[in-house]
Amino acid sequence: MNINTHIVFFLILAVIAIVCAVLVLALKKISHRVLSMAFCFFAVAGLYFLLRAEFIGIIQIMVYVGALSILFVFGMMMTDHKNVGFGPERKKVHKFLAFIGVGTLLGFMLYGIMGMNLPSNNEQFIGSAEAIGVELYGNYVIALQAAGILLLAALIGAIVLARKEAE
Amino acid sequence: MDLLTMILYAVIILGALLGAVTYAILFERKVIGYMQLRPGPNRHGPWGLFQTIADVMKLLMKEDIIPTAADKKIFIIAPVLAFVPSFAIFATIAWSENIVGADLNIGVLYFIGISSITTLGVLMGGWSSNNKYSLLGAIRGVAQVISYEIPLVLSIIGVVILVGSLNFREIVLYQESIGMWLIIPQFLAFIVYMISAIAELNRSPFDLPEAESELVSGYHTEYSGFRFAFFMLAEYVYAIAISALATTLFLGGWLGPAFLPGILWFLLKMCFFMFFWFWLRATLPRARVDHLMGFGWKVLIPLALLNIVITAIIKVWMG
Numbered sequence: 001m002n003i004n005t006h007i008v009f010f011l012i013l014a015v016i017a018i019v020c021a022v023l024v025l026a027l028k029k030i031s032h033r034v035l036s037m038a039f040c041f042f043a044v045a046g047l048y049f050l051l052r053a054e055f056i057g058i059i060q061i062m063v064y065v066g067a068l069s070i071l072f073v074f075g076m077m078m079t080d081h082k083n084v085g086f087g088p089e090r091k092k093v094h095k096f097l098a099f100i101g102v103g104t105l106l107g108f109m110l111y112g113i114m115g116m117n118l119p120s121n122n123e124q125f126i127g128s129a130e131a132i133g134v135e136l137y138g139n140y141v142i143a144l145q146a147a148g149i150l151l152l153a154a155l156i157g158a159i160v161l162a163r164k165e166a167e
Numbered sequence: 168m169d170l171l172t173m174i175l176y177a178v179i180i181l182g183a184l185l186g187a188v189t190y191a192i193l194f195e196r197k198v199i200g201y202m203q204l205r206p207g208p209n210r211h212g213p214w215g216l217f218q219t220i221a222d223v224m225k226l227l228m229k230e231d232i233i234p235t236a237a238d239k240k241i242f243i244i245a246p247v248l249a250f251v252p253s254f255a256i257f258a259t260i261a262w263s264e265n266i267v268g269a270d271l272n273i274g275v276l277y278f279i280g281i282s283s284i285t286t287l288g289v290l291m292g293g294w295s296s297n298n299k300y301s302l303l304g305a306i307r308g309v310a311q312v313i314s315y316e317i318p319l320v321l322s323i324i325g326v327v328i329l330v331g332s333l334n335f336r337e338i339v340l341y342q343e344s345i346g347m348w349l350i351i352p353q354f355l356a357f358i359v360y361m362i363s364a365i366a367e368l369n370r371s372p373f374d375l376p377e378a379e380s381e382l383v384s385g386y387h388t389e390y391s392g393f394r395f396a397f398f399m400l401a402e403y404v405y406a407i408a409i410s411a412l413a414t415t416l417f418l419g420g421w422l423g424p425a426f427l428p429g430i431l432w433f434l435l436k437m438c439f440f441m442f443f444w445f446w447l448r449a450t451l452p453r454a455r456v457d458h459l460m461g462f463g464w465k466v467l468i469p470l471a472l473l474n475i476v477i478t479a480i481i482k483v484w485m486g
Contacts, residue, residue, distance in 0.1 A: 066283030
């Protein structure tokens with residue numbers, strides 16, 4: 001793929017990701033929000049594929065689209081899904097201040113990204129499954145195990161809490 | 168490959184798939200017919216060859232009905248969301264040594280990851296119909312697919328450990344280099360794979376999500392016309408895709424005696440698997456839902472884990 005198609009695909013995926021992320025906030029029904037969230041994750045996975053980080057891209061799809069969205073849908077099914085607002089409508093001053101705060105954050109982030117000095121090496125790093133596996137189970141094996149135990153503890157904790165409520 | 172070849176490849180695969188699904192349905196009806204000592208469809212065309220085409224025409228010309236209580240947008244998107252991934256997974260399948268779409272180095276993972284999106288389509292379809300049977304069918308279907316995805320993936324890991332690669336072409340080339348199909352060293356994995364594949368496909372004897380006697384055909388109760396056709400299409404395309412995966416992983420892909428070209432061997436092995444699904448459907452009664460879940464979690468997952476341990480030990484021992 002030459003550089004032009006690359007940019008075209010990047011723009012399409014980036015627009016989808018941003019639009020879907022905005023829709024998650026803007027839409028009214030929770031089921032529509034969940035679906036647009038899934039599409040947002042999907043577009044981000046597409047960006048990873050574009051960067052030749054295929055492994056991370058597919059993990060993004062498996063974990064976020066395949067598992068997390070379905071978890072959200074289950075949550076939506078099991079609970080009462082009426083339109084619940086967060087208190088009364090905000091005041092004008094409040095909205096204005098929030099806008100300024102978000103704008104400043106965006107400015108700082110853009111400044112950081114523009115000023116970032118990346119070392120330019122021609123050798124393209126391709127995050128293959130093998131390279132990631134060797135890193136994870138070689139260099140970072142203890143961190144990986146610790147993360148695993150943490151997740152296990154969270155899982156058991158969730159089950160204990162759910163059981164107590166059921167009784 | 169440049170963009171034009173990619174699009175051409177995708178269009179050819181789509182056309183071939185539509186044709187394959189059309190005749191897979193006829194094949195299924197004929198096989199089950201002969202097993203039950205009746206001729207099967209034989210009115211339209213010689214040997215009933217135009218039966219499915221007539222059925223599809225009927226579905227396409229039906230009135231487009233959307234229930235008033237349904238969540239309209241999701242109701243429309245759901246069949247698409249169910250079908251698109253089933254077609255997308257064909258990108259990585261290596262039909263022959265040279266005929267392959269995207270030669271990804273994570274082919275197997277791509278296959279499993281993309282196919283898990285269909286669950287979202289099924290769930291959304293069942294939920295947006297606003298019908299209790301649809302919702303029950305969707306929840307059952309998702310519970311079943313999620314539980315059986317684990318043994319399916321674990322059984323594939325045995326193959327991946329032996330081969331040391333997730334690429335479909337390299338898996339087949341490895342089988343060529345050791346001179347036997349992986350079904351022999353990975354027989355346990357093959358059994359686990361076959362059982363969990365049937366549950367993944369929602370085919371009989373594990374077709375609980377659409378058990379017509381109790382759930383009025385499950386998550387697509389409210390769907391009719393071409394949206395229903397989309398769900399059916401996704402189901403059959405998955406049957407073909409899972410057969411292709413089984414062929415690549417366990418039956419040596421395009422390998423075979425040289426008097427036929429590789430792609431024909433691949434298609435023949437796929438047809439064998441398709442016949443196997445239909446054979447089971449004609450033979451076995453439906454399993455009960457609690458038995459199904461218990462079997463998946465208490466028998467298949469431990470067996471698959473055992474297979475991984477044994478394979479890893481053999482791999483280290485052989486060097």
